[in-house]
Amino acid sequence: MRGGSIRLEGIRKDYGNTTAVSDVTLDIPSGQFVSLLGPSGSGKTTTLMMIAGFVPVTKGAILIDEANVSGLPPQRRNLGVVFQNYALFPHLSVAENIAFPLRVRKHSAAEIDERVKWALDMVRLSGLEKRLPGALSGGQQQRVALARAIVYHPPVVLMDEPLGALDKNLRYQMQVEIKEIQQRLGMTVVYVTHDQEEAMNMSDVIVIMNHGRIEQLGEPRRVYEEPSSIFTGNFLGEANLIRGKPVEGEGVMSTADGRRLSAARTFSDATLSEAAGHFVRPEKISLSRQGAGGEESGTNALHGSVSRVSFLGNVIRYGIDIGEDTLLTADCHNGTQEDVFSEGDAVVATWRSADSLMFRHV
Numbered sequence: 001m002r003g004g005s006i007r008l009e010g011i012r013k014d015y016g017n018t019t020a021v022s023d024v025t026l027d028i029p030s031g032q033f034v035s036l037l038g039p040s041g042s043g044k045t046t047t048l049m050m051i052a053g054f055v056p057v058t059k060g061a062i063l064i065d066e067a068n069v070s071g072l073p074p075q076r077r078n079l080g081v082v083f084q085n086y087a088l089f090p091h092l093s094v095a096e097n098i099a100f101p102l103r104v105r106k107h108s109a110a111e112i113d114e115r116v117k118w119a120l121d122m123v124r125l126s127g128l129e130k131r132l133p134g135a136l137s138g139g140q141q142q143r144v145a146l147a148r149a150i151v152y153h154p155p156v157v158l159m160d161e162p163l164g165a166l167d168k169n170l171r172y173q174m175q176v177e178i179k180e181i182q183q184r185l186g187m188t189v190v191y192v193t194h195d196q197e198e199a200m201n202m203s204d205v206i207v208i209m210n211h212g213r214i215e216q217l218g219e220p221r222r223v224y225e226e227p228s229s230i231f232t233g234n235f236l237g238e239a240n241l242i243r244g245k246p247v248e249g250e251g252v253m254s255t256a257d258g259r260r261l262s263a264a265r266t267f268s269d270a271t272l273s274e275a276a277g278h279f280v281r282p283e284k285i286s287l288s289r290q291g292a293g294g295e296e297s298g299t300n301a302l303h304g305s306v307s308r309v310s311f312l313g314n315v316i317r318y319g320i321d322i323g324e325d326t327l328l329t330a331d332c333h334n335g336t337q338e339d340v341f342s343e344g345d346a347v348v349a350t351w352r353s354a355d356s357l358m359f360r361h362v
Ligand code: ADP
Pocket: 015, 018, 019, 020, 021, 038, 039, 040, 041, 042, 043, 044, 045, 046, 047
């Protein structure tokens, strides 16, 4: 089985005066796992449903394996689709649900039998073929939906928040399983989620959507470490943005009380309310007690006092009051007892320029 390639050429969807998706252009090579990630209402589902053929495009073209499918109905696009609510037939058994797309395609009874067995094995549901969906757990129902989507070997599978109804541990387990199946079969997957960790865990490429447009796309680590806008930076995880004004030198900024911070790279962002902002993720910050040394060159350092301690299990999250009404968030690995700070402790927060970015207002 070979994954299909997908090309979106300037696709747009208008609902009356509302533009749900505007001018989305995207190339997805064969065999890639691509997530559409963004807040509610950013146009993820509409984009997916246009690829699936359930929603017609207002403008633009959709190509699958170089063929323009924009005018074709869903069943002629040869795609597998998995929805959040599973959409299983309640009166059909597990095996009959999975066999359904094969019956529609008029496969022989022997072939249906063989392929259903293969799909059941793939999603590890062998032995449950006679059950009705109502007698299955949420995770098992989602496996049936997945089996039904892959049973006819479509080159592209589209998934819309498929794990949305599952609890956290099961979600993670299913993420790993879906990813394994995708890699084993070499299929192309377009996956809609609003869960950042899920997108980062599963995707080759994450497409960040905002207001119906692509805000940024790239490999998970890249977009996490180098967001090209404040929106992406905040959306992908916890982040600090220390406000100030640019001074001489690439990536160098001065805070309101005159402290210098330097960053590896600079991006422009019109949403910034100040002239400049220094961006750093909480886990890149190290804390030490004031007077204990540890400030190195090439490193940003700010003095402050611990004003909040949140125990999150594997991480201890500190709120550090660095003056000027600014609270710096620092995440420290929950290591040994000596490394734990208390409210009121005077600390130095340090981080490398290489781990931070500067945004400039344009
Ligand atoms: P997401 O999946 O990112 O939550 P959607 O694609 O569902 O976003 O929606 C994008 C925008 O389009 C939203 O503002 C939504 O209200 C609007 N929208 C979606 N479907 C319809 C529809 N059938 N009629 C009118 N507006 C719609």
